[in-house]
Amino acid sequence: MKISNSFSIALVAMWVSFAACKQADQGPAGTNGSNGTNGTNGTNGTSGTSGTNGTNGAGFDQAVKNGSIVISLNGTRADAVPFVDTLKFLFSPANLEYSEAVVNSSFDTEFITERYLGLDYSGNDNYADVTLEVNTQDSTTYTFTCQLNADISTTDYKYFSVNDYLFNSNGGDIINTSFTNYVYTPTTGSLKYNFSFTIPSYNNETGYTLNVSGVVNTIVYQQVSSAGRGTHGGSVISSGQLRINFHR
Numbered sequence: 264m265k266i267s268n269s270f271s272i273a274l275v276a277m278w279v280s281f282a283a284c285k286q287a288d289q290g291p292a293g294t295n296g297s298n299g300t301n302g303t304n305g306t307n308g309t310s311g312t313s314g315t316n317g318t319n320g321a322g323f324d325q326a327v328k329n330g331s332i333v334i335s336l337n338g339t340r341a342d343a344v345p346f347v348d349t350l351k352f353l354f355s356p357a358n359l360e361y362s363e364a365v366v367n368s369s370f371d372t373e374f375i376t377e378r379y380l381g382l383d384y385s386g387n388d389n390y391a392d393v394t395l396e397v398n399t400q401d402s403t404t405y406t407f408t409c410q411l412n413a414d415i416s417t418t419d420y421k422y423f424s425v426n427d428y429l430f431n432s433n434g435g436d437i438i439n440t441s442f443t444n445y446v447y448t449p450t451t452g453s454l455k456y457n458f459s460f461t462i463p464s465y466n467n468e469t470g471y472t473l474n475v476s477g478v479v480n481t482i483v484y485q486q487v488s489s490a491g492r493g494t495h496g497g498s499v500i501s502s503g504q505l506r507i508n509f510h511r
Contacts, residue, residue: 331480341471
């Protein structure tokens with residue numbers, strides 16, 4: 264009996280202690296742990312498919328359909344710095360006088376091709392006006408003129424202008440002329456040829472020799488005379504009037 268009372272007293276004491284622990288105030292929060300290290304980046308996803316190309320702006324297709332003239336320049340600027348540049352004259356006027364084949368005879372044809380660097384060729388000073396007359400009467404001869412107007416920019420963000428009228432006939436101002444790969448197909452209007460020449464230093468605005476090469480890949484048209492009219496050498500003569508087609 265004495266043991267039983269002692270046991271009961273012990274249980275009561277434990278319960279009181281437990282209750283006291285539950286009712287005690289909560290201790291202060293511990294300090295935050297340090298941040299974990301970032302995970303490694305995942306692999307990039309596969310690229311999406313390219314979107315469809317937008318439609319060309321108004322007038323673009325018309326301006327490029329008759330082909331181009333590409334001219335490469337290799338020379339020295341007026342400040343003695345060497346340069347190379349390639350000019351792509353892609354755009355032609357709607358006036359077909361600048362994409363014309365003038366048939367002077369069965370053995371002589373003159374090709375007039377003018378192309379611009381920019382689509383807005385009205386007042387554009389950057390153009391190449393190239394004329395080639397091919398005569399096959401005895402042996403093939405090429406009479407060539409080129410009006411080249413362009414701004415040339417270089418890798419150091421400087422520029423200068425070229426404004427040259429060049430020709431290879433008597434008294435011509437170019438040397439080392441070459442004409443290769445000439446092909447004209449009247450049924451398709453396709454005209455292709457390559458040319459190259461050198462402008463001597465004494466004829467060049469920079470005061471240094473300039474080497475020029477070009478690729479003509481164009482479509483040209485032959486003018487058809489109307490009833491009662493005749494054509495000759497780019498001129499159209501009709502009753503009561505004379506119209507002369509000037510080529511710059």
